[in-house]
Amino acid sequence: MQITVIGTGFVGVVTAAVFASYDNKVIGLDIDEKKISKLKKNLVPFYEPGLEKLLKQQQKSGNLEFTTAYQKGIENSDLVILAVGTPSNPEGGADLTYLLSATKELAPYLKSEAIVAVKSTVPPGTLPKVDKIISQTANVKYYLAAMPEFLKEGSAVEDTIHPDRVVIGARENVVFDRLRELHRPLKCQVIEVSPESAQMAKYAANAYLATRITFINQIADLCEKNGADVEEVIAAISHDRRIGKHYWYPGVGYGGSCFPKDVKELAYYSRQVGEGENLFNKISDLNEERIPRLMKNFGDQLGGWSGKTVAVLGLAFKPHTDDMREAPSLKVIPYLLDQQAKVRGYDPKALSAAKQIFPSDENLSFHDSIDDACQSVDVVLALIEWPEIVDYDYSHVIDQKKEQWLIDARNQLLASQVKGWGFNYIGIGRGEIDEQ
Ligand SMILES: NC(=O)c1ccc[n+]([C@@H]2O[C@H](COP(=O)([O-])OP(=O)(O)OC[C@H]3O[C@@H](n4cnc5c(N)ncnc54)[C@H](O)[C@@H]3O)[C@@H](O)[C@H]2O)c1
Known part of the structure; x- marks a missing residue:
């Protein structure tokens, strides 16, 4: 053809x-x-x-x-x-x-x-x-x-x-x-x-996946209030075949070129056809609010962001791409700079895209290795689950002279190992963390 x-x-x-x-x-x-x-x-x-x-x-x-x-x-x-x-x-x-x-x-x-x-x-x-x-x-x-x-x-x-x-x-x-x-x-x-069903199917698929992410984030927030561990909750609920083991990502919310815009478009479409405010508006709002809420929460746990040096690992909106459309880093880095933190950014593929997007700032630098980005930092913020970020041996960057934190924003690292290296561990929705 x-x-x-x-x-x-x-x-x-x-x-x-x-x-x-x-x-x-x-x-x-x-x-x-x-x-x-x-x-x-x-x-x-x-x-x-x-x-x-x-x-x-x-x-x-x-x-x-x-x-x-x-x-x-x-x-x-x-x-x-x-x-x-x-x-x-x-x-x-x-x-x-x-x-x-x-x-x-x-x-x-x-x-x-x-x-x-x-x-x-x-x-x-x-x-x-x-x-x-x-x-x-x-x-x-x-x-x-x-x-x-x-x-x-x-x-x-x-x-x-x-x-x-x-x-x-x-x-x-x-x-x-x-x-x-x-x-x-x-x-x-x-x-x-029909064409209409095909178009609705596309929006429905993305809105459902965004809902699933938002849903488990809400459960994670509740776990933090009561000492439950959201990963244990997921293990328990996913045995129900109606629910399943796949696609559970407690974290900083969804980003990228599709989910945020498609959910907003579905919300707008609902209003246009007289269905008013509904689930899709709420999902979109919850996702928008998530990063500032989490960043404040993390900051409270580590005694404030001001004066801290933070390695932000993962700048693209997800692993295996250099696409920065609606990437969490676009909200996280300005938040940190605004709180008078120093930021050292790293991404396996999105460094040059990031350098073009972020205006130059004396408190923001980019580095082409994890090792370099993490030199003398107070906080390692593992933002995106690139395999090299998840599998890295962070014992290399421990500085015995200072208290350090590792924020596992996607619950991908082993908390006991992170603690064993000498970090304070902060995850998402993880109350009592005591895995083997
Ligand atoms: N990126 C994804 O993962 C993804 C997945 C599924 C669906 N979609 C949808 O697919 C569509 C395309 O997404 P994308 O991410 O590839 O977009 P993109 O922004 O990467 O690319 C769009 C391209 O269209 C070109 N363009 C604009 N006006 C044009 C014109 N008049 N004539 C010829 N070219 C023109 C632009 O120059 C650009 O190269 C969007 O509707 C998006 O929602 C995207």
């Missing part, structure tokens, strides 16, 4: 490269000339495991190319996939500016019988807007589909090759037939539904 992917961000590049690897002819199209010229040279503008290699293979094979030219990109395409960004607008709704502008640009060049599939995360009611724009310009028969994306940054290539499921929202059988055939080599479950 001849495919064009519009928007070569995280989702677009991975989608384009994976479809190319299944012997489709794929064009990645973006208005960002710098990004396209890098991609042409096989340079991925962000860190995503396995992507650079795949890109190289597919450009070399001739199945994948990149362009900024709409006519060239669209005129021969059987399938046009819209994967542009849909950030939240100031009211919390999905900002469709990029999507609708890309739609306007593609419309004049559409080939007869082409499918335009929206992969960007958008609310129900978006396809009629796309349809209105295309119908004003295109003189050919075309089809629309909603094809939401469920990949996770950090495992995006693997998730796209082996998805849990593919969801196709359409109205015509011919669209289901062609998109089912496209996904056949992935050997996964293909769920065929």
